[in-house]
Amino acid sequence: MDDVVKSLISRPERVVTSANGKPSREEAEEAVRVLLRWAGDNPEREGLLETPARVVKAYEELFSGYRQDPREVLERVFAEVEGYDDLVLVRDIPFFSHCEHHMVPFVGKAHIAYYPTDGVVGLSKLARLVDVFAKRLQTQEAMTAQIASTIETELNPRGVAVLVEAEHMCMSMRGVLKQGASTVTVQFSGSFRDNPSEQAHFYTLLRGGR
Numbered sequence: 001m002d003d004v005v006k007s008l009i010s011r012p013e014r015v016v017t018s019a020n021g022k023p024s025r026e027e028a029e030e031a032v033r034v035l036l037r038w039a040g041d042n043p044e045r046e047g048l049l050e051t052p053a054r055v056v057k058a059y060e061e062l063f064s065g066y067r068q069d070p071r072e073v074l075e076r077v078f079a080e081v082e083g084y085d086d087l088v089l090v091r092d093i094p095f096f097s098h099c100e101h102h103m104v105p106f107v108g109k110a111h112i113a114y115y116p117t118d119g120v121v122g123l124s125k126l127a128r129l130v131d132v133f134a135k136r137l138q139t140q141e142a143m144t145a146q147i148a149s150t151i152e153t154e155l156n157p158r159g160v161a162v163l164v165e166a167e168h169m170c171m172s173m174r175g176v177l178k179q180g181a182s183t184v185t186v187q188f189s190g191s192f193r194d195n196p197s198e199q200a201h202f203y204t205l206l207r208g209g210r
């Protein structure tokens with residue numbers, strides 16, 4: 001995997017800390033009041049009085065991924081798997097993210113497969129990894145690459161395959177107004193990369209039982 005993709009895992013310039021200018025809660029709430037006025041409403045009316053505080057609190061949750069280190073999620077590896085070394089696939093991991101162009105949600109599912117080498121990771125950790133990146137401003141392509149790259153770096157597997165399918169609300173509820181269009185992104189690394197039969201194995205398992 002090239003350096004550009006690797007640098008997407010954790011780019012320090014993407015994360016603002018207090019030391020390099022993170023605004024205060026009051027400043028963030030004031031920014032929400034400005035946007036409310038921009039939308040044409042009156043932030044002083046009763047129904048909106050507590051809205052800035054709620055929005056800021058919601059942002060803490062929706063963008064909590066900036067405060068998490070994706071590498072820590074995969075720290076714990078279980079080595080005793082009786083020699084299991086075939087594909088592990090967790091499919092249909094639901095996520096909500098926000099596109100970095102419009103700050104509007106994109107919603108979908110991620111499917112993650114890897115060939116373990118030195119043990120396996122807890123299955124829930126793969127779903128947690130999706131959320132670390134989903135809960136940041138994103139493009140779907142970057143999120144897909146970041147998930148694959150983190151697994152590759154942290155678990156050193158024989159191969160990783162990540163497929164993400166999502167609907168972008170910035171295409172559905174505004175702009176081009178195409179409801180239901182879905183975007184599929186896929187990132188292969190290691191043994192999947194240039195091997196059509198490995199990729200076919202992944203797609204077969206992904207479809208299995210449906």
Ligand SMILES: Nc1nc2c(ncn2[C@@H]2O[C@H](COP(=O)(O)OP(=O)(O)OP(=O)(O)O)[C@@H](O)[C@H]2O)c(=O)[nH]1
Nearest residue numbers: 099100101102138139140141168170171174175176
């Ligand atoms: N490649 C990619 N594009 C995205 C993603 N999320 C949103 N976009 C696109 O980002 C583009 C931004 O295009 P611009 O022309 O700069 O912005 P815009 O005028 O709001 O574009 P429209 O959405 O076409 O109205 C749009 O084409 C979106 O569909 C994503 O995850 N990946």
Ligand SMILES: [Zn+2]
Nearest residue numbers: 099101102170
């Ligand atoms: Zn968008």
